[in-house]
Amino acid sequence: MVMTHWMRTMHDAILIGIGTALNDDPQLNTRHLPALPSGEQRRLPRPVVLDSKLRFKPDCKLLKNFREGTGRRPWIITSRGSFDPLKHRELANAGARVFITDSVDGSLSVDSILFTLRQQGIRSVMVEGGAQIINSFLRAKVAHSLVITVAPTLVGKEGVSYDAEATKKFEYLSTEKEGRDTVVVFTSAK
Numbered sequence: 001m002v003m004t005h006w007m008r009t010m011h012d013a014i015l016i017g018i019g020t021a022l023n024d025d026p027q028l029n030t031r032h033l034p035a036l037p038s039g040e041q042r043r044l045p046r047p048v049v050l051d052s053k054l055r056f057k058p059d060c061k062l063l064k065n066f067r068e069g070t071g072r073r074p075w076i077i078t079s080r081g082s083f084d085p086l087k088h089r090e091l092a093n094a095g096a097r098v099f100i101t102d103s104v105d106g107s108l109s110v111d112s113i114l115f116t117l118r119q120q121g122i123r124s125v126m127v128e129g130g131a132q133i134i135n136s137f138l139r140a141k142v143a144h145s146l147v148i149t150v151a152p153t154l155v156g157k158e159g160v161s162y163d164a165e166a167t168k169k170f171e172y173l174s175t176e177k178e179g180r181d182t183v184v185v186f187t188s189a190k
């Protein structure tokens, strides 16, 4: 988890799906890292949640941290097709900034998401999960590297499965042990 927090400091935005936001209520900050001297701040990434139907909770930790001044304003990306003005107002009042993009077959278009983020000055994105979001980004072939942490936990069908075709462009780079976990890195060959 500490390595994940280091990786967060290296990106402009950390992106998750609404499944992860609702199940885990994550904070997407760098709180596990050692404090810097004399109150200096680490680079805090922008939290971004893909939420086609605006199911994000106004009382979640991301919004609480923002209201209390300890986190950046979360951005929610939602679908033009199922946009609900009431839910939008509720989330905006709670502190979220909502962006509307196109959908393809019921999922937000990865190209539209990246275009929206780039327009806002975001140059690097860490896609943290969950399984559906990771699969969408792999299928869209937009990732430059793939970092897989293998923890000694048996999760069965809950693990991330993926299309072999979607990962063809990756080449193996390295394997490192981090405590009980093993971190395997692949980079884009093209």
Ligand SMILES: NC(=O)C1=CN([C@@H]2O[C@H](COP(=O)(O)OP(=O)(O)OC[C@H]3O[C@@H](n4cnc5c(N)ncnc54)[C@H](O)[C@@H]3O)[C@@H](O)[C@H]2O)C=CC1
Pocket: 016, 017, 018, 019, 020, 021, 023, 024, 050, 051, 052, 053, 107, 108, 109, 110, 128, 129, 130, 131, 132, 133, 134, 136
């Ligand atoms: N161990 C780890 O490192 C991590 C584990 N997780 C786990 O993953 C689980 C959640 O995973 P999932 O259920 O797969 O949900 P998810 O977090 O991947 O979100 C999927 C939802 O996002 C929305 N969505 C909008 N645009 C989409 C697009 N282009 N592609 C796919 N979905 C899109 C849809 O409503 C979809 O149901 C959580 O229980 C969490 O614990 C999540 C992050 C990291």
Ligand SMILES: Nc1nc(O)c(N)c(N[C@@H]2O[C@H](COP(=O)(O)O)[C@@H](O)[C@H]2O)n1
Pocket: 001, 004, 020, 024, 025, 026, 027, 028, 029, 128, 129, 149
């Ligand atoms: N244990 C663990 N190790 C990793 O390397 C991970 N990427 C995760 N994943 C997710 O981290 C989220 C929690 O984030 P916060 O610490 O609250 O910011 C949560 O979504 C985990 O599933 N976990």
